[in-house]
Amino acid sequence: MSTARKRSTIAEFRKATKVKPPENVMRIMREQAQVRGAIVKALASGPKTIPEIAQATGMPVPKVAWYVLTFVKYKTLEPVEQTDEGYWRYKAASGRR
Amino acid sequence: MSIRPKVLYGEPEELPEERYDVLVIGGGIAGMQASLDLGNMGYKILLVDKEPTIGGHMFKLSKTFPTMDCASCISTPRMAEVSHHPNVKLMTYSEVKEVWKDGEGNFRIRVFEKPRYVDPSTCTGCQECEFACPVIVSNEYDWGLSGRKAAFIPFDTAVPRIAMIDMDNCVFCGQCERACPADSIDFLQRPKWHTIRVKTVILATGFHLxxxxxxxxxxxxxxxxxxxxxxxxxxxxxxxxxxxxxxxxxxxxxxxxxxxxxxxxxxxxxxxxxxxxxxxxxxxxxxxxxxxxxxxxxxxxxxxxxxxxxxxxxxxxxxxxxxxxxxxxxxxxxxxxxxxxxxxxxxxxxxxxxxxxxxxxxxxxxxxxxLSNPEIAGIFKNAELKLDMMGWIASPDENVNPVRTSIPGIFAAGTAIGPKDIPDSVVEGSAAAMEAAAYIEKVRAVKPVPAEARSEG
CATH class of the missing domain: 3.50.50.60 (FAD/NAD(P)-binding domain)
Known part of the structure; x- marks a missing residue:
């Protein structure tokens, strides 16, 4: 593994191509940052199920489900326990990335 | 499922001609079986897959039926065996665009290799770029059940396990480049054109859902x-x-x-x-x-x-x-x-x-x-690959030799021919390998191949 950083290829790429980030992807990225923040904030008061997170954030349940399952994959969230109704409760992962 | 970069830096690089005995198109279970069988016989194989990883559909499955064996436990060692085989060269994230028949036992192939924007020789597959990337998009390898990042490794058991940048969904923030401990991110990578000469081709291009x-x-x-x-x-x-x-x-x-x-x-x-x-x-x-x-x-x-x-x-x-x-x-x-x-x-x-x-x-x-994968017929520029009425590759000799196609020297295997299960796909991979080897030897016996047309090694 090298110790000295090589040149920034992204800077050269941007300079050479003059390409701008796609607006739709920028919009999605900004929205995702908000979703992540809202979910983590909702979980600050304790572990919650997906419908409970949806209720706390005002987001549709399927959308919350998709993000929660993705954030579990990326270790931002972790499952804690299962309720009698078959739902999992989630919390923000310790040492999350 | 294939990711096609829209944003490209620079003109494609033209690489010198390479020679192999057999080109296998498609790295699913049938294509891997054909490659291994031929490689074990001593033939030089080029295995091209349009996806960033070989494995086809099988490595995404839970278990096989009726034996209930773990599908990835069977396919992953096979993927590793293919990638380490001394007679098999892997070319992933690459598409065969043209096949020209230049006489008996001689095909000229044009392959387009898409850039991953990651240096495969230094990437360790650590996923630091993936964790750093701020963009989440639908994960095609999970059929949209969850998300993946724009910088990502397609799959835990991907072969080769190399990260890549999905340029259609990249915001050019450079977070992946800063996070990479091996300095492997390279936004200046260019696509490559490969010209390949082979003696025979096996089509193992699989199916669509x-x-x-x-x-x-x-x-x-x-x-x-x-x-x-x-x-x-x-x-x-x-x-x-x-x-x-x-x-x-x-x-x-x-x-x-x-x-x-x-x-x-x-x-x-x-x-x-x-x-x-x-x-x-x-x-x-x-x-x-x-x-x-x-x-x-x-x-x-x-x-x-x-x-x-x-x-x-x-x-x-x-x-x-x-x-x-x-x-x-x-x-x-x-x-x-x-x-x-x-x-x-x-x-x-x-x-x-x-x-x-x-x-x-x-x-x-x-x-x-x-569903069939009829697009494969479009790559043949001076010969006709015949398909049946539903778009599967047709054999002129279906009952006796189902792996033969309408073009002499071109063979097919697996679900490129029709719907079938994993054991039948493996059998056809081996059958196509045998037919390809027999074809090479027959051409060699009838007309000695000139020295310049022989593959190296």
Missing amino acids: FPIEKKLEYGFGKYANVITSMQMERILAPTTSWHAIVRPGDGKEPSNIAYVLCAGSRDRTLGNPYCSQVCCMYSIKQAQLIAGALPLADVTIYYMDIRAYGKRYEEFFQQAKDMGIRFIKGRVAKIEDMDNGDLMVYYEDIENGGRLSKAQHDLVVLSIGL
Whole structure:
């Protein structure tokens, strides 16, 4: 593994191509940052199920489900326990990335 | 599924001509089998796959039927064996664009290698770029069940395990480049054109899945708890990104699951009249896996006929019945969602006089069929690859030599020829390898290959 950083290829790429980030992807990225923040904030008061997170954030349940399952994959969230109704409760992962 | 970069830096690089004995197109189970068999015979093989990883569909599956072996435990060592074989060269994330027949035992091939924007020689597959990337998009390797980053490794068991940048969804923030401990991110990578000379070609280009959103009555894409059988494969697989078997609509553990067979197969209204051959058995397999993982769950399979035609398939079917899985003979007419995310399934109850009935389930799995991959015929520039009426590769000698095609020296294997299960695909991979070897030797015996046309080594 090298110790000295090589040149920034992204800077050269941007300079050479003059390409701008796609607006739709920028919009999605900004929205995702908000979703992540809202979910983590909702979980600050304790572990919650997906419908409970949806209720706390005002987001549709399927959308919350998709993000929660993705954030579990990326270790931002972790499952804690299962309720009698078959739902999992989630919390923000310790040492999350 | 293939990711096609729209943003390209610089003109494609033209590489010097390379020579191999055999080109295998498609790195699924049939293509890998053909490559290994030929490599073990001493032939030099180039295996090209349009995806960033070899493995085809099998490595995404849960288990095989009827033996219930772990699918990725079988396919992953095979993927590693292919990548380490001294006689097999892998070219992933590359597409064969042109095949020219230049006489007996001589094909000229043009292959387009797409840039990954990651240096494969230094990337360690650590995923630091993936964790740093701020963009999440639908993960095609999970059939959209979860998200992946724009900088990502396609799969935990990907071969080669090299990260890549999805430029269509990149915001050029440079976070991946800053996070990479090996300095492997390279936004200046250019695509490459390869010119290849080979003596024979094996087509193992696989299948597409039926786009079941076309069957509007079933509500796929509209109702969150209607999923496809391939999505269920990912949920049940040991390599799943989910932590438990839950409904995608709300994260609840399902307790009453329905399977709808022949979804997109044997359906003239969708222009797909044939049987996909594997749906009955993979559905029975999944039902058994669910019965094992969720012992309190009810599983109901709605079917027209159960086609348990293979070795030990009938016993597998009977075993499912003994495990308490319910089979209802009847075509599902439509599916409607309910307020709590459950689904109402309307069906024709054939065994009870054909009356119309309905039943409530909390998750519906559509057992989708296989479609042909007819685009492969377009790469042949001076010969015609004949397809059958449904777009599968046709053999002029189907009963005696199903792996032969309309072009001498071009062979086919696996689901490129027609729907089939994994053991049959493996058998055809080996059969195509034998035919390819026999063809090379026949050409060599009839007309000695000039020294300059021989592959190196």
